[in-house]
Amino acid sequence: MSHRSALWAQGLSVWYGPRAALQDVSLTLEWGEFLFLTGPSGCGKSTLCRCLGGLIPQGHPAATMQGSVWVDGQDTRTTPLREVVRRVGLVFQNPSTQLFNMTVREEVAFGPRNLGLSALEVARRVAEAAEALRIGHLLERRLDTLSGGEKQRVAMASVLAMGPRILVLDEPTASLDVPG
Numbered sequence: 001m002s003h004r005s006a007l008w009a010q011g012l013s014v015w016y017g018p019r020a021a022l023q024d025v026s027l028t029l030e031w032g033e034f035l036f037l038t039g040p041s042g043c044g045k046s047t048l049c050r051c052l053g054g055l056i057p058q059g060h061p062a063a064t065m066q067g068s069v070w071v072d073g074q075d076t077r078t079t080p081l082r083e084v085v086r087r088v089g090l091v092f093q094n095p096s097t098q099l100f101n102m103t104v105r106e107e108v109a110f111g112p113r114n115l116g117l118s119a120l121e122v123a124r125r126v127a128e129a130a131e132a133l134r135i136g137h138l139l140e141r142r143l144d145t146l147s148g149g150e151k152q153r154v155a156m157a158s159v160l161a162m163g164p165r166i167l168v169l170d171e172p173t174a175s176l177d178v179p180g
Helices: 045-052 081-087 104-114 119-132 148-161
Strands: 007-016 019-029 063-071 088-091 166-169
Touching: 007 045, 019 045, 019 063, 045 063, 045 088, 045 166, 081 088, 088 148, 104 119, 104 148, 119 148, 148 166
Parallel strands: 088 166
Antiparallel strands: 007 019, 007 063
């Protein structure tokens, strides 16, 4: 195991108050590898995703974390969250929780704009992400008019447009139709 792996966790345990959500999880993912986790509801998959995305411990005050998580060579406990999210794209189980702009185009452009990228680069990233997720026809639509599957694709496109090196997807197919 190496801190220079894409993802590295050692002895990871998380509690929400007295309730343990994860206990002594260790894993290593090298660049180019994929990991698919499955398990019953409540077994800790979403908690693990939040840890890999740096939201636990930094963005979730109700959670207590023990152990280490390193992402792209950075310790998620000490690296500023704004730096972790540049490396890790996290798509939540319920895409509506991470969508907050009026239109699809604004949503997909939001992250790249906040990275301080030029208007030309933002437009390029929006176009590439929209093409990758086949949502070009939705770019001018209001988010509140989209189906659950369309929102899922927009959330994924928004994350892809940020250009993360690592993607962490929590139940990425839950809202999608069969072709999606």
